[in-house]
Amino acid sequence: MTGLRVRTGRLDLWQLTPPGGAPLPLDELDEAERRRADAFRRPADRALYVAAHIALRRLLGARLGTPAKDVAFARADCPRCGGPHGRPVLAGGGPGAPHFSLSHSRGAVLVGVAPAPVGVDVERVPRPERVALCRSALHPGEQEELARRAPPERPAAFARLWARKEAYLKGTGEGVGGWTSDVYLGDGGPGAPPRPDGWSVLDVPCGPGHAAAVAVRGPVLETVVRRLPPEWVLSDGRIPDSRTTAARTSLSCS
Template sequence: MRVTAAQPGRPALWLLDAPETAGRHGQLALHELDEAELERADAFRRPADRDRYVAAHIALRRLLAAYSGDAPRDLRFARADCPRCGAAHGRPVLAGRGPHFSLSHCRGAVLIGMAAAPVGVDVEPLPRSERVDVCAAALHPRERRELQGHPPEQRPAVFARFWARKEAYLKGTGVGVGGWTSEVYLGDAGPHALDRPAGWTVADVPLGGGRAAAAAIRGNAARPVLRRLPGRAVLVGGGVGDAPNQA
């Protein structure tokens, strides 16, 4: 499969399953990461966390290279201006031409979004019930009421769904997750639901496997196409051109 340039209204999502184990099948393409990424990777105490981080950033660089035409190692990153304060600590961007992108990973999964407009993605494991009780205060008041309307056994999945939408949206805007998470409503649609943030398309991404995921794209975007990357996509000698067309 050949990766083509991002097209307006047609964002793409890329899923890499089990990134922690990709290195068991060959050598990870560490030479494509920059010094800052390698230093960050070495700071992880748990090997699985390090391998997940490395696989995520190799995949991101290879996808961006396929879109932009540059070599993965030659890509340089910068930060967009924060929409709240104007300082250069907003969402990550390519220093030069290329698509908008977003990266998220959790145990067992890496999710990457590419689009012609600002985009945010998030993937979350389903939390334990006691964690839902602790973290529910970070939801919008209407989201908390919706959460409480579900049986206890369903609440971890509902919370993860709400949180993935919220984090994807806040990453897409460049604000990032902070004390304002309770100000943004991204609950389920219904007869008494509030309006979601204007000017953004926020969609659930069905991954299964005890995970919730979402993508947020600025504007009235088409539903993202979900594609899967094989483990060899992050190995020396592999590449994203080995990926199938869709999940």
């Protein structure tokens, strides 16, 4: 796997559009991942899931110096109830182990690797009727901000808000639940509610039709956003370095 470096002390974000119709190396997934992949009814959803998890394994394998198929995962304790269903972590990882997060949505994959707890999310921009149905799950301050926007702007604005919220709740390990309306991650401004203390939440540039965000515990780190070519998740996983475009990007706090 050429051209892959995940540096300690830096927030690395990787974007991927999975290849269409190409066979993917299922042998790099563990048994639980293969079962989950087989449960998808739509071939496109199955391919997206497989490509996303191959990408995560290869990126972590490059960071750890181990084959992708040997990367093992566990779950941290839930911060709400203490049960073993918190955010994913590396099995047996010590204090210096990298933190990571994965998200995928209808043709888009986002992976984050950082030295501190991190969450990422990518969302497809919803239809207007979906926004109307789900807006009550937003914080009251976010609902007010959404209502002030012109109707044509609301689906994209909702997707940005929801991506920030999911990224933050994945980073903390709480996950999305009935408490989504308790967390304010709107655009701020005079009189706006406070944001969660101790976390940086940033919008991530992505292609049209999607919104993406990352949340990392602590101050904003040096951040690099890269786009992997679709062919990278194919069987051999080897591509010329020049085809992996890397841009050092200063992401602004959302």
